[in-house]
Amino acid sequence: MRTALAPNPAISPATDPAMTTTEPAAASQMPGRATAPAYVSIEGVGKSYGSRHGAVHALAGIDLEVREGEFLSILGPSGCGKSTLLKCIGGLERVTKGSLAVRGQPLSGPPAKAGMVFQRDVLLDWRTILDNVLITAEFLGQSREALKPRALQLLQRFGLSGFENRHPWELSGGMRQRASICRALLCDPELLLMDEPFGALDAMTRDDLNLELARIWQDTRKTVVFVTHGIAEAIFLSDRVVMMDRNPGRIVEVMEIDLPRPRTLAMRETPEFGRYVAHIRHLFAGLGILKEG
């Protein structure tokens, strides 16, 4: 079941007609990616958190397919349930409604070969940075020694050379976050779940890592679900962008990004790119999330 909500009628007339949103018809025009088998299928998923002060409906009626080898971004206002959705896909939170399947298997607990970057860098204070990265190997029962060169290489690629033997509290916020990305990448997961991995990074480093991530994805064709709050970042990296709104957390539109690959930072200055940005801004403005100053 390939799904997207119809664009919100209130804003849909403003949508640039060149934009491909995944209404079934539109999607079928792009056989290459669109027909890739579903890696994650989400049907009618809802998630409520109970508490003394009544329930919070973090997610309601989520229908979505993450296709194999696809780079999917999730955009949405703070508190709309992005992290919750990612945790549900990772089998870390139980859904209270609907069903989730990974490769056709109903989900009960975390799927195999998944990796996750958490919104808070969850570094272990008692381990050095290198050991924090290597813990993934330990958890997966792979050889620490064999993966050490890869870990060092990742740390270097993410600008952390020289900090391998330091402890997390000796690093800046952005450095901690980068270390946690290295950790998720170490064992080459098939399904990569990333919750605002570049949130604590400056624009410069961020661009850099966007390129790095795009390259890694290009080389390995992992299935990536990427939560971000950067519109440009989402467009730059993704095959599709999911837009969400809150109260309750729900999907308002799924948009295909039809830019050639490999992508360059310069593409961000192109009119197509600008149209995508404008579309998303317009959509959120229509939802009252974005105010024009």
Place this chain on the structure above:
Amino acid sequence: MRTALAPNPAISPATDPAMTTTEPAAASQMPGRATAPAYVSIEGVGKSYGSRHGAVHALAGIDLEVREGEFLSILGPSGCGKSTLLKCIGGLERVTKGSLAVRGQPLSGPPAKAGMVFQRDVLLDWRTILDNVLITAEFLGQSREALKPRALQLLQRFGLSGFENRHPWELSGGMRQRASICRALLCDPELLLMDEPFGALDAMTRDDLNLELARIWQDTRKTVVFVTHGIAEAIFLSDRVVMMDRNPGRIVEVMEIDLPRPRTLAMRETPEFGRYVAHIRHLFAGLGILKEG
């Protein structure tokens, strides 16, 4: 002593001549703000963290004045010492070299009437969100009851209505960060230190809060030192932008932002704004921090 390093010679020829960087001559052309008395004076400040693996020079040779009532942003790559500098200004870290003064008084411990938003939202798990915000009042010995309406109003302005009585772990990352901003604002500090306060926020909410912050600043003329990783955000909000580089952490340029106030989001689309962005990007590119893809 009003100071800025001369622009890095390697990149300075490329600088748009229309841009006002604070070379003494340029600064004196703008008597209004430039002659405001110094609120914070930083002279030759250095800060090293020792450890078993040798010292890290987080800051070296920092000379800077933060003028009274000014909105100053600090931009720089991850790990360049932005947080460290902010903590030094806040009297929370001892400098290992040079001297710091606030209103002419050498700094020994946190200055009076300062407020700070930390890079990690430091919410107290045992307090509700409202009580987390009110803790500032308690610390300053002001009446909780008297400040409760203000706290509720701040929470509402930052989109946290309905979550007053929840505990921090029931909030999303962005919501937590917003709560910690409310906390810093509660008692109307004269000197506001903000360490990437909008880091965990989506582009939409962020724009919103940029406007909110600009309005608050406009109304109260606090002295604000604002660490950010958003170039546009820095330009949009600031009177001056400080650009830093790392290894060791140092200032490479201080740039006056000469856009009219009050500012609107639309200004971000203007060519002047674009030139500021381009200048900064170019500067960092010249430092090898920013790669062009």
Place this chain on the structure above:
Amino acid sequence: TAQEKLTVRLDFSPWGVHAGMHLAKEKGWFKEAGLDVEVQDGRGSGNTLQLVNAGQADVGQIQLGLLPQARANGAQLKGFAGFGRRTDLAVLVDKDSPIQKVSDFAGKTLVVFAASPWAPYIDHWLKQGGLDRTKTTITFVDPAALWGTYTAKRADGLMSTEPSAVPVAAATRPSKAILAEDAGIAYPSYGLVATEKTIAAKKEALSKLVEIQQKAWAYMRDGKIEEGVDAIVKQRPDAKLDRKALAEQIRLTIAFFDTPATKGKPIGWQAESDWEVALKGLEAAGAVKPGWKVSDYYTNDLVK
């Protein structure tokens, strides 16, 4: 030939009543008789009684007067030799105190430890002087604190036994003893106990043990108290014992050996009539129920 092993557990840490065992060891009399005797210090007669009953020691040297109550609660022990056949229970008071008899304790404070042989008799004894616990304060204190409390003069009297206590008190609070027998209390004192099973199974060895003890006590009674003192000090080199007190303890122990009913009988031999009186006293004090048989508590089979 292989020596027969026997474990003898004493009542407390070293004092004069242990002289018989230590002298025999020092002189090598056990070895001569083919016995390998291990002598352990104890933590009170009651504790030793429990351990012997549980099979953790073969023989206990304890106050035999505890047996009736122990048996009433299921212990299977018998006394097979009784040395201190006369009642030695006493209340210590200052040497120059005017106190002479029970009634003189009105308004006084007495300390005693809870597991003391005194315990069942306290009310009975007070009654002999027309007193009760409202008129005389009885405070229970751990053996370890008992002496300190008494010597610090937090109490007027200490309920104990004359042979053990009076010599020790001499150094810190010179005292005299008001004897319980003056108030009509009869209570068999130190002797040897074992389970009925052990008595049956190790009859030979136990007989030899009794014989050697008779020899040791007779030896000391006949003017060799100092050798008894030497033996204890040699056997317990680390205990820093006070020789003078030990000698006096031995002397007093021997002074309490005989009742009229045992005059001329061998050391260790117990008289049925003494036990009858003791049990009647215990019954009157409510410590044993009627229906007792004296033959349950002792045997003279091993005494030659």
Place this chain on the structure above:
Amino acid sequence: MRSTLHEIASVLGVIAAAMVLWEIGVWILKPPPIILPAPSVIFAEFLQAPSYFLRQTAYTIYTTLAGFGLAAVLGLVLAIGIVHSRLLEKTVYTLLVALNSVPKVALAPLFVIWMGTGIEPKIAIALMLALFSVVIDAVLGLRSVDPDMLNLARISRASQFAILRKIRLPNALPSIFAGLKVAISFALVGAIVGEFVAGSEGLGFAILTAQGQFDTPRVFVCLLLLGLLGTVLFYLVEGAERISLPWHVSQRGHASGH
């Protein structure tokens, strides 16, 4: 509320099950009652003089709670002092460690000699036994503060007292409660040790008297009452913990299961 009742029921269930196992064990192995009586015998013994046992229990509860209360207050005060003052850390802490290593059973006689045979030495012993774990755990808790939380307070120029009250103490509560849970158990033990050494009331005294009379069933009535009393007191502290710490992960995990 319902889950609390449930909790109590399950604790009682476990204790009851242990009793049944014990009873069966005694039937099969038939140890002499002077060594190990059956629960049924113990229970019968209790029913012979319930008011006597309950009176002794009440006295022991009083001593225990007095010692525990003092230990909690004094322990917290000491821990706060130790965390704030290098000098106190060096002196009080060291002396406390040394003092705690001296068994109270050995000190008790001195206590009696110094303080007499009233309730004071018993409370003092309960206090001393309970104090140590309160101090150690509170010190750990008070020290384990996220440095940024302290920065948060310092930027508002909060007084040391405010930092203590609003940051360090609430942050230390889980640890403090762990200390208190150990302390309540040891306060009870201390009260009994005190009653052993001197006095004429309380379960400790009742045990001693019964031991003196070789009345093992009666000893066991007291031991079981002690076990029961200790369990009740412990779960009262744990209840107080749950009410005070709904925010802590150890409690959150607890409530929802794993």
Place this chain on the structure above:
Amino acid sequence: MRSTLHEIASVLGVIAAAMVLWEIGVWILKPPPIILPAPSVIFAEFLQAPSYFLRQTAYTIYTTLAGFGLAAVLGLVLAIGIVHSRLLEKTVYTLLVALNSVPKVALAPLFVIWMGTGIEPKIAIALMLALFSVVIDAVLGLRSVDPDMLNLARISRASQFAILRKIRLPNALPSIFAGLKVAISFALVGAIVGEFVAGSEGLGFAILTAQGQFDTPRVFVCLLLLGLLGTVLFYLVEGAERISLPWHVSQRGHASGH
């Protein structure tokens, strides 16, 4: 290294200062030596038979360490079981609480009756006294895990065992060490209690013997040796903590002062 020596020197300094105060107090107040002897008297007493005292100390150390080691291992195993199994929490935890409320001084005679007068009952008593604080503190530590750390492990489908070894245990270490610090003290107390009840070696036995002779100075030699021994053992555990936990805030704060 230098700071460790410094630490040791300052601990010894405090103890020495306490002794001097005590000596002066005795000079002024002149209590009878049977109640409180002066340190000089106690020291002279020690010098009369140092080898005797050291022999008894060695025996007590052996018992203490055996009991402590067993308590540490068993306590950790129980805590792990309690944290992972609802059933064990209900049963073991409850019984442990009940058992810990029964004073070992009261149980000790039973232990001796069951296990004899050798070293076993002493180790058992040391174990039982030390066990409780290990379990309580380890349970707190093992439960106080950031939920996201567990998520980190779960996303890699780490086994329960790996989660325990790589997350829960290292995270619990500060708490476990607090428990061990209380435990080492109580293990020593337990060893002495055991020696009180039965046996013919160790400092507890030496105290009893000396008490039997009303030799208060000798009692105090033993008490002081116990205090010293307890202090040394405690600081050994604290040293192990410092070596194992350089990463923990409580230690970081400690190292740099406040």
